[in-house]
Amino acid sequence: MFQTLDDLSDEERLLVRIDVNSPVEDGAVQDNRRFERHAGTLRELADAGYSLGVLAHQGRPGRDTFVDLEQHAEILSEHLDREVGYVADTYGEAALEAIRDLDGGEVLLLENVRMIDEELADRSPEAHAESGFVEALAPEFDAYVNDAYSTAHRGHASIVGFPQVMDAYAGRVMEAEYEANSAIQQREFDGHVAMVLGGTKADDLIGVMERVDDTVDTFLMGGIVGELFLRAAGHDVGYDVEGTEFFDEQWDDQEETIGELLDSYGDRIRLPVDLAYEDGDDERAEVAVEGVEKETSFLDVGSDTVSEYEEVVADSEAVFVKGALGVFEDERFADGTVGVLEAIAGTDCFSVVGGGDTSRAVEMYGMDEGDFSHVSIAGGAYVRALTGESLVAIEALER
Numbered sequence: 001m002f003q004t005l006d007d008l009s010d011e012e013r014l015l016v017r018i019d020v021n022s023p024v025e026d027g028a029v030q031d032n033r034r035f036e037r038h039a040g041t042l043r044e045l046a047d048a049g050y051s052l053g054v055l056a057h058q059g060r061p062g063r064d065t066f067v068d069l070e071q072h073a074e075i076l077s078e079h080l081d082r083e084v085g086y087v088a089d090t091y092g093e094a095a096l097e098a099i100r101d102l103d104g105g106e107v108l109l110l111e112n113v114r115m116i117d118e119e120l121a122d123r124s125p126e127a128h129a130e131s132g133f134v135e136a137l138a139p140e141f142d143a144y145v146n147d148a149y150s151t152a153h154r155g156h157a158s159i160v161g162f163p164q165v166m167d168a169y170a171g172r173v174m175e176a177e178y179e180a181n182s183a184i185q186q187r188e189f190d191g192h193v194a195m196v197l198g199g200t201k202a203d204d205l206i207g208v209m210e211r212v213d214d215t216v217d218t219f220l221m222g223g224i225v226g227e228l229f230l231r232a233a234g235h236d237v238g239y240d241v242e243g244t245e246f247f248d249e250q251w252d253d254q255e256e257t258i259g260e261l262l263d264s265y266g267d268r269i270r271l272p273v274d275l276a277y278e279d280g281d282d283e284r285a286e287v288a289v290e291g292v293e294k295e296t297s298f299l300d301v302g303s304d305t306v307s308e309y310e311e312v313v314a315d316s317e318a319v320f321v322k323g324a325l326g327v328f329e330d331e332r333f334a335d336g337t338v339g340v341l342e343a344i345a346g347t348d349c350f351s352v353v354g355g356g357d358t359s360r361a362v363e364m365y366g367m368d369e370g371d372f373s374h375v376s377i378a379g380g381a382y383v384r385a386l387t388g389e390s391l392v393a394i395e396a397l398e399r
């Protein structure tokens, strides 16, 4: 087991890793429950008089969502009801100076850790601990707190490097999510178990599908990932069009594995039967999968698909959701995601909804969090936990 904030004693200066990776619309970072949850941890520590240097990431290099953390500091300030400082530097002179100026109870957000090449380098925890990033920041603090459960599956420097060389503690979000998700992993279900898989990250989901062969009966596919599966099944969708960036690279990486999964799981994998797109009048229009053309950019699953998925949900004892079935941030393309979530909320099945973006749909469309057994702010980490796979961040904290 790991140490928690209850085990802190005479430390004064803490380096805290949080995960406020968020949707970004037209350059504006969207507030979401990740901010609210991590603000709880930061408030507890700041109220206790600790000086806090805070590390976080946003997006991935090359993506539209890869932006600096200035807006995150403002949103965190609102949730914390105290000023959160921001410095556009992670471990250079400007960052070190701002860290040294911190008084007790003050909070400083450092720059997006993914702007440092060393953060994402494919290295062991021991090698990460020897990076310039870790070597520069570790001596500035008395201990390291990892609250970023939703990044616990990434072996990055800010996650696995610091615990090698510093006393390390789990923050409140890490502790609570770990306990909830470990408990879920130990549950056994007699009836039908369904998993709704959508969103953008095929590699995360494919790894999970391979590992839940014994527990999940039916996979309901949607989103970008669903289109990649449709492409593998021979349909003319799942291609990058009009500057989209999600499909072709993932296809090159995953084509073979998706084909193998379709072969081995057969009917257990349910693919969309229709898809929605924006027509010439900016309205939502739908087309059967059989008639699709690859020039179109599809933004949601269609209404026949939602009906089919609702029937599976109604017959299930447990449903796990990771990833949105469409671009629910745009009301015209929310029917798939919201339809399936409402169907789950309307039954008494055991249900978990995960993902930073996907969990946001629950509050955005006025659903009651209490209608789900657990709403996780983590996506990839929570589905990995379901499989019993260990998380590198937890291993690092347990050292």
Ligand SMILES: Nc1ncnc2c1ncn2[C@@H]1O[C@H](COP(=O)(O)OP(=O)(O)O)[C@@H](O)[C@H]1O
Pocket (backbone or CB within 6 Å): 023, 198, 199, 200, 201, 222, 223, 224, 298, 299, 300, 322, 323, 324, 325, 326, 327, 328, 329, 354, 355, 356, 357, 358, 359, 378, 379, 380
């Ligand atoms: N067909 C689609 N085209 C573009 N984006 C999509 C599509 N379907 C789903 N999405 C997007 O996927 C995002 C969620 O994906 P992802 O980041 O993998 O999930 P999460 O953060 O919930 O774990 C949503 O914000 C949604 O807009």
Ligand SMILES: O=C(OP(=O)(O)O)[C@H](O)COP(=O)(O)O
Pocket (backbone or CB within 6 Å): 019, 021, 059, 060, 150, 151, 154, 201, 204, 354, 355, 356, 357, 377, 378, 379, 380, 381
């Ligand atoms: O949002 C995240 O993961 P999620 O989409 O699985 O919930 C985490 O911040 C990890 O981000 P990453 O998948 O770019 O490493």
